[in-house]
Amino acid sequence: MTVETQQLPFDKQYVSQFSEKRNEPKWMTDLRVNALEQADALPMPKPDKTKIDKWNFSRFKHEAEGQTISSLEELPQKIQSFLDTEKQDQNLVIQRNHTVAYSSLSQDLKDKGVVFTDIFTALSEHSELVQKYYMTDGVMVDENRLTALHAALMNGGVFVYVPKNVVIEEPIQSIFWQEDDEAALYNHILVVAEEGSSVTYVENYISDNEAEETVANIVTEVIAKGNAKVSFGAVDNFAKGTTTYVNRRGVAERDAQIQWALGQMNDGNTVSENVTYLMGDGAHANAKTVTVGRGEQKQNFTAKIVHYGKDTDGYILQHGVMKESASSIFNGIGKIENGASKSNAEQESRVLMLSDKARGDANPILLIEEDDVTAGHAASVGRVDPVQLYYLMSRGIPQHEAERLVIHGFLAPVVNQLPIEAVKNQLRDVIERKVY
Amino acid sequence: MAGSTLEIKDLHVEIEGKQILKGVNLTINGGEFHAVMGPNGTGKSTLASAIMGHPKYEITGGSIHLDGKDVLEMEVDERAQAGLFLAMQYPSEISGVTNSDFLRSSINSRREEGDEINLMKFIKEMDGNMDELEMDKNMAQRYLNEGFSGGEKKRNEILQLMMLKPEIAILDEIDSGLDIDALKVVSKGINKMRDEAFGCLIITHYQRLLDYITPDKVHVMMQGRVVKSGGPELAKRLEEEGYDWIKQELGIEDETVGQEA
Ligand SMILES: Nc1ncnc2c1ncn2[C@@H]1O[C@H](COP(=O)(O)OP(=O)(O)O)[C@@H](O)[C@H]1O
Ligand SMILES: [Mg+2]
Numbered sequence: 001m002t003v004e005t006q007q008l009p010f011d012k013q014y015v016s017q018f019s020e021k022r023n024e025p026k027w028m029t030d031l032r033v034n035a036l037e038q039a040d041a042l043p044m045p046k047p048d049k050t051k052i053d054k055w056n057f058s059r060f061k062h063e064a065e066g067q068t069i070s071s072l073e074e075l076p077q078k079i080q081s082f083l084d085t086e087k088q089d090q091n092l093v094i095q096r097n098h099t100v101a102y103s104s105l106s107q108d109l110k111d112k113g114v115v116f117t118d119i120f121t122a123l124s125e126h127s128e129l130v131q132k133y134y135m136t137d138g139v140m141v142d143e144n145r146l147t148a149l150h151a152a153l154m155n156g157g158v159f160v161y162v163p164k165n166v167v168i169e170e171p172i173q174s175i176f177w178q179e180d181d182e183a184a185l186y187n188h189i190l191v192v193a194e195e196g197s198s199v200t201y202v203e204n205y206i207s208d209n210e211a212e213e214t215v216a217n218i219v220t221e222v223i224a225k226g227n228a229k230v231s232f233g234a235v236d237n238f239a240k241g242t243t244t245y246v247n248r249r250g251v252a253e254r255d256a257q258i259q260w261a262l263g264q265m266n267d268g269n270t271v272s273e274n275v276t277y278l279m280g281d282g283a284h285a286n287a288k289t290v291t292v293g294r295g296e297q298k299q300n301f302t303a304k305i306v307h308y309g310k311d312t313d314g315y316i317l318q319h320g321v322m323k324e325s326a327s328s329i330f331n332g333i334g335k336i337e338n339g340a341s342k343s344n345a346e347q348e349s350r351v352l353m354l355s356d357k358a359r360g361d362a363n364p365i366l367l368i369e370e371d372d373v374t375a376g377h378a379a380s381v382g383r384v385d386p387v388q389l390y391y392l393m394s395r396g397i398p399q400h401e402a403e404r405l406v407i408h409g410f411l412a413p414v415v416n417q418l419p420i421e422a423v424k425n426q427l428r429d430v431i432e433r434k435v436y
Numbered sequence: 437m438a439g440s441t442l443e444i445k446d447l448h449v450e451i452e453g454k455q456i457l458k459g460v461n462l463t464i465n466g467g468e469f470h471a472v473m474g475p476n477g478t479g480k481s482t483l484a485s486a487i488m489g490h491p492k493y494e495i496t497g498g499s500i501h502l503d504g505k506d507v508l509e510m511e512v513d514e515r516a517q518a519g520l521f522l523a524m525q526y527p528s529e530i531s532g533v534t535n536s537d538f539l540r541s542s543i544n545s546r547r548e549e550g551d552e553i554n555l556m557k558f559i560k561e562m563d564g565n566m567d568e569l570e571m572d573k574n575m576a577q578r579y580l581n582e583g584f585s586g587g588e589k590k591r592n593e594i595l596q597l598m599m600l601k602p603e604i605a606i607l608d609e610i611d612s613g614l615d616i617d618a619l620k621v622v623s624k625g626i627n628k629m630r631d632e633a634f635g636c637l638i639i640t641h642y643q644r645l646l647d648y649i650t651p652d653k654v655h656v657m658m659q660g661r662v663v664k665s666g667g668p669e670l671a672k673r674l675e676e677e678g679y680d681w682i683k684q685e686l687g688i689e690d691e692t693v694g695q696e697a
Contacts, residue, residue, distance in 0.1 A: 386491045391528035394488050395542035395596060396516035405541065409532025409579070416532075 035151035047300035060184035066096025115161035122159030138221030138249035157188035178207035193228035209241035224256035254280030261417035293326030316347035322358035439466010448497030474657035477692035519603030523593035586613030623648035643675035
C-alpha cells in the first residue's frame with residue numbers, strides 16, 4: 001500500500017468500545033463505526049500545491065487523561081495567561097488532553113437555555129440536538145479520509161447552543177491544552193445559534209511537543225440560523241510535533257452573519273480549511289486569518305466563501321508572514337453560485353517574506369456563475385516595504401523596531417477582532433515569539 | 437550659539453542613475469527659518485529626501501553635516517535621533533499601527549531605555565497639540581496615515597513635528613492640499629516651534645505659505661541647484677512676478693532637472 005493509506009491501529013471493535021465506554025447514544029456509535037469503515041476507501045485531502053503524503057497522520061496516542069482542577073489558580077501560568085482569571089462567573093471550558101478539567105457557565109445564561117459543555121456531556125444531555133447538526137450541514141463524514149477518521153475517533157471538543165433571540169454579550173471561551181506530548185486532539189466544536197441569537201466564541205489550542213509526534217484533526221461547525229450572529233475567534237498554537245488538519249465550516253442562513261478571526265500560529269505542518277456557506281438571502285461572512293510560518297514548517301490555508309443566497313456578502317482576508325525556510329500556500333476562494341444575484345465577494349491575500357528561503361504563494365480565486373454580482377481581489381507577496389521603514393525610521397525608530405511595527409500592523413486585523421483582552425495579548429506574544 | 441547647524445556642501449544626488457542635484461550649498465542655523473522655493477521638478481524633494489536618507493536616493497558627491505557630524509554616515513533613525521526631522525510630501529500609510537502607538541515609539545526612541553515617556557503625560561501633550569491643529573481626536577487611534585485625506589496627512593506631519601521637537605526640521609510642501617483655514621492652523625503650529633534653538637527649512641512652490649510663516653532667508657532652486665538666495669523680499673517678488681525673471685536673468689529655458697542651460 002502507498003503511504004497515503006497509512007494504517008491506523010484502530011479497528012471497529014476499538015471504536016465501538018471507545019463509544020460505549022462513554023455511554024454515547026447509539027447514533028453516535030453507529031456514526032463512528034460507519035465512518036471507520038469508509039475511511040480506508042476514501043482519498044486523503046488534496047490541498048493545492050502542498051504534498052502531505054509524508055506527513056504524520058498515523059502516529060499518536062488516542063486516549064490521554066488530564067487532571068481536573070477546582071480553581072483556575074491551579075493551572076500553570078502559561079495557561080492562566082490565556083484567561084481573564086479575575087472575572088467571576090466565567091463562561092469557560094478547559095480541556096486537558098481528553099479530560100474536561102474545568103467547565104463553567106454563568107447562571108444567567110443557563111437560565112436562558114444556553115448550552116456550553118464538552119461534547120460528551122452534550123451527547124448525553126442533548127443527544128437529539130447534537131445529532132441534528134453533527135456532520136450534517138457543515139463538514140461531511142465522507143469528504144475525505146481525514147474527515148472520516150475524525151468522525152470515527154472524535155475524542156474531545158465542545159457544544160455551544162444559543163436559543164432563539166438570546167443575545168450573549170460576554171464571550172464564551174474554550175482552552176484545548178494538549179498537555180501530553182503524544183495525545184491527539186480529534187476535537188469537534190459545534191456551535192448552533194438559533195434565529196435572532198448572537199454569540200462570541202473564542203478558542204485556544206496549546207501544546208509543547210517539539211520532538212514527540214502527534215496529530216490534531218479538528219472539525220468545527222458553526223450553524224447560524226436566520227438573523228443570528230456568530231463571531232468565532234481562535235488562536236491555534238500547536239508545537240512543532242503536531243501535524244494539524246483543521247476544518248472550520250460555517251453555514252449562514254437568511255440574514256445571518258458569521259465572522260471568523262483566526263490566528264493560525266501552529267509550529268507544525270498544517271492544513272487549514274475555513275469554508276462558509278452563505279445559504280440564505282442577505283447572509284454575510286467575514287473570514288480573517290493571519291499566520292506566521294517559521295523553521296521548516298509547511299502550511300496550506302484555504303479560506304473559502306460560497307454564495308448561494310441572493311444579496312450575500314463575503315469578505316476574506318489572509319495575511320501571512322514567512323521566515324526561515326517556512327512555506328505556505330494561501331488559497332482565497334470566493335464562489336458565487338447561479339442565482340446568488342446582487343452578491344459581493346471580496347478577498348485580500350498578502351504574504352510578507354522575511355527570508356530568501358521562505359516560500360509564500362497567494363492564490364486568489366473567484367468562481368462566478370451569476371452575472372449580477374460584484375467581486376474583487378487583491379494579492380501580493382513581497383518584502384517589508386523599504387519606504388514604509390524609511391518613514392518610521394525618519395522619526396527615530398530603529399530598523400528592527402520599525403520592522404516589528406510593520407509586521408504587527410500587518411497581522412493586526414485578527415488580533416484586533418479577538419474579543420478577550422487576554423487572548424489578544426497572547427496572540428501578540430505568540431507573533432512576537434514566532435517572528436523574533 | 438543656541439541650536440544646531442545643518443551644513444550642506446556641494447551636494448550631488450542621483451535617483452535610479454539620473455543626476456538630480458548638481459551641487460547644492462545651504463547652511464541652516466538654529467533660530468533660522470529658510471524657504472526653498474522653485475517650480476515643480478527642480479529637485480526640492482530630492483534635497484529633502486537626501487538629507488533624511490531615503491533609500492532610493494544615492495549621494496554621488498558633497499557632504500551634509502549636523503553640528504560637525506557626518507550625516508551621510510548615519511542610518512535614517514540615527515539622523516532623526518541626532519535632531520533632524522522631515523515632514524514628507526507623501527507620507528507612508530502603515531496599516532495596523534495606530535498613530536498614537538507610532539508617536540510614542542518615536543518619542544521613546546529618542547529617550548533612554550527605562551526613561552520612556554509617561555503615558556498620561558504623552559496623552560495630555562498629544563491632546564493639546566491635536567487641539568492646536570484642530571485635529572479630530574479619533575485620529576490618534578486611527579492607523580498611521582491610512583485613509584487620511586491630503587490635509588489630514590499634512591496636519592499629522594506637523595503633529596509629529598510638535599511632539600518630537602527636533603533641532604532642525606524640513607517641511608516638504610506642507611501647504612499643498614490645504615485650504616486657507618487649514619493653512620492658517622498648520623502655520624500657527626509651525627510658528628509655535630520658533631525659538632532660537634529651532635531651525636527650519638520650508639520647501640514650497642507656492643508663495644502663499646510664506647504669508648503666514650515669514651522666512652529669514654529665501655532660496656530658489658532650478659535644475660538641481662540653488663540659483664538665487666535672498667531675504668523675505670525675494671519671496672515677495674516671486675509672488676508678484678513669478679519665476680520668469682530669474683530664468684531670464686540666468687539664461688535658463690527650462691528650470692526642471694535634466695534640462696541644462
Ligand atoms: N523615482 C524617480 N525616478 C526617476 N526620476 C525621478 C524620480 N523621482 C523624481 N525624479 C526626477 O527628479 C526630478 C526632481 O524631483 P523632485 O525632487 O521631486 O522635484 P520637486 O520636489 O522640486 O518637485 C523630477 O523632475 C523627476 O524627473
Ligand atoms: Mg516635491
